[in-house]
Amino acid sequence: xxxxxxxxxxxxxxxxxxxxxxxxxxxxxxxxxxxxxxxxxxxxxxxxxxxxxxxxxxxxxxxxxxxxxxxxxxxxxxxxxxxxxxxxxxxxxxxxxxxxxxxxxxxxxxxxxxxxxxxxxxxxxxxxxxxxxxxxxxxxxxxxxxxxxxxxxxxxxx
Amino acid sequence: xxxxxxxxxxxxxxxxxxxxxxxxxxxxxxxxxxxxxxxxxxxxxxxxxxxxxxxxxxxxxxxxxxxxxxxxxxxxxxxxxxxxxxxxxxxxxxxxxxxxxxxxxxxxxxxxxxxxxxxxxxxxxxxxxxxxxxxxxxxxxxxxxxxxxxxxxxxxxxxxxxxxxxxxxxxxxxxxxxxxxxxxxxxxxxxxxxxxxxxxxxxxxxxxxxxxxxxxxxxxxxxxxxxxxxxxxxxxxxxxxxxxxxxxxxxxxxxxxxxxxxxxxxxxxxxxxxxxxxxxxxxxxxxxxxxxxxxxxxxxxxxxxxxxxxxxxxxxxxxxxxxxxxxxxxxxxxxxxxxxxxxxxxxxxxxxxxxxxxxxxxxxxxxxxxxxxxxxxxxxxxxxxxxxxxxxxxxxxxxxxxxxxxxxxxxxxxxxxxxxxxxxxxxxxxxxxxxxxxxxxxxxxxxxxxxxxxxxxxxxxxxxxxxxxxxxxxxxxxxxxxxxxxxx
Ligand code: SF4
Numbered sequence: 001x002x003x004x005x006x007x008x009x010x011x012x013x014x015x016x017x018x019x020x021x022x023x024x025x026x027x028x029x030x031x032x033x034x035x036x037x038x039x040x041x042x043x044x045x046x047x048x049x050x051x052x053x054x055x056x057x058x059x060x061x062x063x064x065x066x067x068x069x070x071x072x073x074x075x076x077x078x079x080x081x082x083x084x085x086x087x088x089x090x091x092x093x094x095x096x097x098x099x100x101x102x103x104x105x106x107x108x109x110x111x112x113x114x115x116x117x118x119x120x121x122x123x124x125x126x127x128x129x130x131x132x133x134x135x136x137x138x139x140x141x142x143x144x145x146x147x148x149x150x151x152x153x154x155x156x157x158x
Numbered sequence: 159x160x161x162x163x164x165x166x167x168x169x170x171x172x173x174x175x176x177x178x179x180x181x182x183x184x185x186x187x188x189x190x191x192x193x194x195x196x197x198x199x200x201x202x203x204x205x206x207x208x209x210x211x212x213x214x215x216x217x218x219x220x221x222x223x224x225x226x227x228x229x230x231x232x233x234x235x236x237x238x239x240x241x242x243x244x245x246x247x248x249x250x251x252x253x254x255x256x257x258x259x260x261x262x263x264x265x266x267x268x269x270x271x272x273x274x275x276x277x278x279x280x281x282x283x284x285x286x287x288x289x290x291x292x293x294x295x296x297x298x299x300x301x302x303x304x305x306x307x308x309x310x311x312x313x314x315x316x317x318x319x320x321x322x323x324x325x326x327x328x329x330x331x332x333x334x335x336x337x338x339x340x341x342x343x344x345x346x347x348x349x350x351x352x353x354x355x356x357x358x359x360x361x362x363x364x365x366x367x368x369x370x371x372x373x374x375x376x377x378x379x380x381x382x383x384x385x386x387x388x389x390x391x392x393x394x395x396x397x398x399x400x401x402x403x404x405x406x407x408x409x410x411x412x413x414x415x416x417x418x419x420x421x422x423x424x425x426x427x428x429x430x431x432x433x434x435x436x437x438x439x440x441x442x443x444x445x446x447x448x449x450x451x452x453x454x455x456x457x458x459x460x461x462x463x464x465x466x467x468x469x470x471x472x473x474x475x476x477x478x479x480x481x482x483x484x485x486x487x488x489x490x491x492x493x494x495x496x497x498x499x500x501x502x503x504x505x506x507x508x509x510x511x512x513x514x515x516x517x518x519x520x521x522x523x524x525x526x527x528x529x530x531x532x533x534x535x536x537x538x539x540x541x542x543x544x545x546x547x548x549x550x551x552x553x554x555x556x557x558x559x560x561x562x563x564x565x566x567x568x569x570x571x572x573x574x575x576x577x578x579x580x581x582x583x584x585x586x587x588x589x590x591x592x593x594x595x596x597x598x599x600x601x602x603x604x605x606x607x608x609x610x611x612x613x614x615x616x617x618x619x620x621x622x623x624x625x626x627x628x629x630x631x632x633x634x635x636x637x638x639x640x641x642x643x644x645x646x
Binding site (some may be wrong): 040042044050083131 | 271331336639
């Protein structure tokens with residue numbers, strides 16, 4: 001255990017993440033609406049030592065009830081449209097919607113028209129677009145940070 | 159011992175498809191006799207035009223056979239009594255193509271999410287469970303965390319699981335239907351995007367199937383390039399799966415350490431194939447990948463370093479008693495259950511079944527490969543956890559041997575006669591993945607991808623009963639199956 005922790009400390013030092021204290025945070029609720037799991041796998045890594053979003057005030061939360069951002073991966077399948085909208089309806093306002101990856105943005109979508117409703121903006125207004133198939137963890141991290149650094153108008157300014 | 163490996167497809171079963179009682183009996187007999195002589199069920203698909211159903215059988219020595227049967231009054235005989243592993247395949251064929259399976263009772267909805275409720279038995283898709291104090295807990299399709307979408311219905315008494323029904327297909331995109339009519343070369347795109355975690359496996363399985371149909375075999379160099387890509391995919395997956403088990407018991411240090419390794423392994427993937435998940439690295443009929451002497455040496459050195467660090471961290475995990483004691487006896491899948499259910503991959507090997515498609519892959523560079531099984535092959539979370547490490551050392555060895563010289567662009571060459579149907583079988587990080595491609599000239603008439611995850615979902619459900627509900631995330635993570643490649 002000691003060795004593990006020592007290695008992690010060394011890893012963090014080597015990576016040298018710059019962490020300006022933004023004094024703000026956002027809670028993110030992720031919904032996989034029909035991804036290939038690629039965007040999700042890269043999103044998972046944004047919490048790993050090399051990117052460490054939590055330290056920058058961005059946490060993935062378990063419930064939409066206390067989420068500021070709905071972060072959606074994948075094309076919207078007909079079977080996930082309902083659960084996705086339920087999660088959105090459960091969020092407090094103001095709330096933001098982010099599309100993670102080309103599928104969610106409708107770029108190069110693959111699938112049968114009867115099974116796929118379309119990109120995210122076919123069902124919800126999109127505030128943040130993160131293109132890529134999949135975008136790398138640092139692209140995702142940088143894009144999510146813009147929500148804190150340049151919050152869209154719906155978020156009350158300090 | 160040298161095993162002669164043959165690739166055969168029985169043409170007779172495919173051409174003599176007439177809807178007679180005799181044909182139906184022949185189909186069942188063929189399946190029964192194959193299973194009795196050690197062959198395994200490897201998938202079932204509906205042929206183009208939905209006039210017949212074809213069952214893929216695989217011998218322990220690498221041969222494959224398709225047994226076909228024509229529809230009579232919309233139905234074919236079920237084989238689920240002979241091969242319980244066909245359960246999901248038949249239910250899927252029913253839900254997506256409307257085919258009846260005589261003798262499959264009850265034929266519960268799988269891909270069909272129609273919520274029919276029987277006043278006594280409850281939802282049609284769940285197994286009715288009744289008894290004093292028995293109750294249900296519904297989880298998903300959205301889970302608490304970055305997890306794929308799917309629904310679990312637990313039947314419990316107190317905290318103890320009596321039965322688990324998994325309902326997937328929330329992510330069903332209809333990829334296989336969408337691929338119909340596309341050029342054969344485009345199929346790898348559909349196969350890869352069925353699932354990022356198995357993108358290379360899926361596209362190699364597809365490429366093998368398409369190449370078999372076109373009468374092509376890979377040259378030694380093409381086989382080597384693809385094997386490198388497959389092992390690099392296994393590398394990041396197994397590291398990810400070890401991190402997942404750590405996360406499953408809340409060991410943040412282990413999870414973080416192995417998540418960082420996963421990231422590093424994906425960087426190696428990008429350095430070799432140009433993409434962290436290997437999208438676009440596999441194409442039908444050849445490979446354009448080139449990696450010069452210096453680049454190969456750098457990758458090899460990087461992998462050597464990674465191996466050392468992973469070895470140290472792995473030992474650290476084993477020395478952590480409070481962690482290690484959480485794993486034994488949880489989520490046990492016995493060898494008998496694994497055999498019955500047709501479990502594949504690390505989950506089957508962790509239960510003591512020494513089977514691995516890599517040892518019977520003439521189209522890939524796995525000469526002399528032998529499956530590894532843990533000493534303590536008890537089929538529980540611990541065994542599946544240890545299995546990942548055993549396979550990691552194999553993968554590091556394989557990569558080290560394969561990357562001893564530059565990778566150069568390579569092509570397939572004529573071999574075997576062209577035919578209408580081709581089959582590819584490849585060992586994914588989760589087990590045997592089969593792909594069947596039926597072609598219409600140069601176009602896809604049908605493709606079906608049956609991945610290791612698809613094969614193993616019923617095993618997750620079988621490993622759950624008797625365990626505590628709070629242990630389910632750990633059990634689930636010890637299998638670490640993809641939802642996306644099951645749902646497609
Ligand atoms: S954008 Fe690419 S990686 Fe993301 S879900 Fe779609 S296919 Fe997968």
